[in-house]
Amino acid sequence: MKRKEQSKLTIDQYLNISKSDVMVYVIITIIVFFVLLYISYKNNFYYLLLLDIIMIGKILERIETCYTLKKIKLYLMENNLLDKIGEIDYWNEKDYFLTENYLIIKKNKKIYHVKYSEIERILKTSNVQLSRHSKLEEYLDIITTNNAFRILTFTTVLIGEDFRDIIPYLLSKNPKIKIETKKNKEIDIFRRENKMNID
Secondary structure, three states, X not given: XXXXXXXXXXXXXXXXXXHHHHHHHHHXXXXXXXXXXXXXXXXXXXXXXXXXXXXXXHHHHXXXXXXXXXXXXXXXXXXXXXXXXXXXXXXXXXXXXXXXXXXXXXXXOEEEEEEHHHEEEEEEEEEEEXXXXXXXXXXXXXXXXXXXXXXXXXXXXXXXXXXXXXXHHHHHHOOOOEEEEEEXXXXXXXXXXXXXXXX
């Protein structure tokens, strides 16, 4: 559930929102299940119940987000950072925060905190897939003194996270960041071969 600009929230408030999201998705899934069960029973067509798999996937997605938030809070507490991160300016509703003083991010099941002064460069990557199911995705590879992190900034695919171009924000925190651009294009060869065979 995407949230537009609002008053600054704390980790605990985001955690409460995440828990509420899980409950909302569970309730909606139960309602959808019984509606589909009724329709399936009336039409003797029970394959409709498979649509619940989508909702169950959304619930698991929300549970994972809630778990990540708990892990981030625990990490901040263990490293005495809870009172040092400043205000939270942005949360992508999945795995990273932009705070007043740090980028807090989950990578490979581990949590990291990065000072903006440690960011050396940003690689902006565009992936274009031309096929039956064409899509466009844009990422930022944030390269620091001793690590690298990938952040989604745009996609044409429906996903369970908020995304935006955070380059202006990062530059406001560290104007010395170098920006590079890379474009990838992927063409569906199978489709091309089918077209050649038809011709």
